[in-house]
Amino acid sequence: MTDTNAHKIELGVSNNKAYVWDVDDVYLLRAKHHICGVLTGTLPHVSQQNVFLGLPLILLPEEVVLLLEKNLAVIIDDPKAHKQPTPSQLKKWNNARISSVKAQIAQTQGGGEKVDDPKVALKSMSEEAIRKRKEREEKRAIAAAAAKAKAITEGLVIDGVEAGAGANDIQLSSSTSNPIDERSSTPTPSLSPSIDPSTSKTPYTVNIPTDSAPSFEWYSTSESTYTSISEAKKAGIWTYPETLHERAKCGVFNDLWEKGYYMGGGIKFGGDYLVYPGDPMRYHSHFAATVHDSPIEKLRPMEIVSHGRLGTATKKAHLLCGWDDEKSEVSYYSIEWAGFG
Numbered sequence: 001m002t003d004t005n006a007h008k009i010e011l012g013v014s015n016n017k018a019y020v021w022d023v024d025d026v027y028l029l030r031a032k033h034h035i036c037g038v039l040t041g042t043l044p045h046v047s048q049q050n051v052f053l054g055l056p057l058i059l060l061p062e063e064v065v066l067l068l069e070k071n072l073a074v075i076i077d078d079p080k081a082h083k084q085p086t087p088s089q090l091k092k093w094n095n096a097r098i099s100s101v102k103a104q105i106a107q108t109q110g111g112g113e114k115v116d117d118p119k120v121a122l123k124s125m126s127e128e129a130i131r132k133r134k135e136r137e138e139k140r141a142i143a144a145a146a147a148k149a150k151a152i153t154e155g156l157v158i159d160g161v162e163a164g165a166g167a168n169d170i171q172l173s174s175s176t177s178n179p180i181d182e183r184s185s186t187p188t189p190s191l192s193p194s195i196d197p198s199t200s201k202t203p204y205t206v207n208i209p210t211d212s213a214p215s216f217e218w219y220s221t222s223e224s225t226y227t228s229i230s231e232a233k234k235a236g237i238w239t240y241p242e243t244l245h246e247r248a249k250c251g252v253f254n255d256l257w258e259k260g261y262y263m264g265g266g267i268k269f270g271g272d273y274l275v276y277p278g279d280p281m282r283y284h285s286h287f288a289a290t291v292h293d294s295p296i297e298k299l300r301p302m303e304i305v306s307h308g309r310l311g312t313a314t315k316k317a318h319l320l321c322g323w324d325d326e327k328s329e330v331s332y333y334s335i336e337w338a339g340f341g
Contacts, residue, residue, distance in 0.1 A: 008071070010221070011064060012056075012078035013237050018064045019056040019078075026057050033072060034262045035063050036280060060265070061240040062253035068229050069254070075232045077224035085218035093216065244293050248323035252291045255330045256321075263289075270310045275319060287311075287319040287334065295322030295331040304335060312337035 009025045011018040020026055020037065029035040037060070039053040059067075067073035085093070232238035241247045249272060256263060262276040264285070271288035274280075288311055292299075299320075311318035320333040 006072070008227075009067065009073040010076050010225075011059065011067070011073050012076045012081075013232070014078045016061075016237075016239060018059045018061075018075070020059065021056050023055060026055070029057070030279065033067070033070075034257070034260070034279070035059070035067065036262060036264055037063060038265070060253075060263075061246075062250050062263075064238075065229055065240065065250045066254050066257060068227070068232075071227075075226040075238060076221050077226070077235065077237045080224040080237075081219055081221050082216075083218045083220055085216070089217045244325060245291070247325060248293045249291045251323045251325075251328060252289070252321040252330050256289070269314055269316065270307065271318065274316075285316055288314070288316050289319040289321050292320060292322045293325070295324050297322065308335040308337040311335060 007028070009020065009029065010022070012021060013019075020029065026037075029037065037057040039055065040058050041054040041056055043052055043054045064073075064075070068075065226232040226235060226237070229238060229240075241250050253263060253273065256273070256275060260277075262278065262280055262283075263273045264276065264280055266272055266274040266288050269285075269288040271290045273289040273291075274285040275287040275289050276283050276285045288307075290307065307318040307320070317334040317336045320335065322331045322333075323329075324331070
């Protein structure tokens with residue numbers, strides 16, 4: 001049984017895709033409801049943006065159906081929720097945006113300006129952490145340059161001695177911080193940084209909110225919220241499931257979820273889902289699951305062989321899931337390649 005009074009997660013739907021924009025809801029989905037979804041947004045400070053992604057979180061259609069059937073979420077018609085803003089609302093929003101940018105810059109550059117808005121203060125704290133990290137990196141770079149210069153200097157002296165060179169062959173100036181090899185006239189790296197800290201400016205980044213729009217005055221969900229799949233279908237903003245195969249996928253997903261498993265997309269491993277015994281951040285998947293529309297559906301021998309070999313090659317068992325649409329039941333068979341000898 002689900003708690004009808006519990007917080008319901010808002011799923012912003014557009015073009016039959018469901019998104020979660022609130023980071024607290026993303027945490028709630030994963031930690032409490034073992035729903036993972038897929039992060040699809042870019043993170044400006046992360047170089048490998050094809051590996052580490054951010055908000056919004058996009059959900060599988062089976063995850064959406066399960067959340068609504070369990071009374072854990074509601075569907076929001078996101079385009080409809082965006083009303084036409086009035087000129088005064090736009091002006092107010094733009095003034096707040098400019099104030100936020102100025103406050104972030106002032107905090108980052110050490111202006112000491114007090115920020116009353118807790119959201120802006122939180123962002124400024126993150127910018128302050130970035131500034132301190134850059135300072136630590138600069139100090140490490142200076143130390144590395146000094147160590148390298150010292151190593152090169154010592155190397156020149158040793159090479160000169162080993163080569164039998166005299167004092168006139170190698171002259172190292174002790175009165176400057178840039179030793180020079182007179183034979184090549186090539187200066188060694190400077191022991192002091194080339195950037196003057198007194199004149200350099202600390203770079204800053206202006207944070208852009210990742211909310212879909214709940215903070216906008218012209219964003220209203222009062223006329224665009226749906227609490228069931230049937231209501232969303234009647235409104236024309238959601239269509240899944242329509243076919244027998246889609247109902248079978250929803251039934252299998254729900255059954256595995258009820259058993260305590262986490263599910264993710266399994267297309268890379270030759271199945272519909274990857275089935276994890278716990279959070280995918282901590283566990284490897286045990287099964288690659290394939291959904292079949294009937295528990296007595298025919299399988300070709302080559303399918304069984306390929307499922308078994310692929311599952312074993314990826315250190316998983318392949319799970320055949322047969323959906324009985326009349327009884328709303330699932331039957332499971334696992335395939336694992338075995339050696340005989």
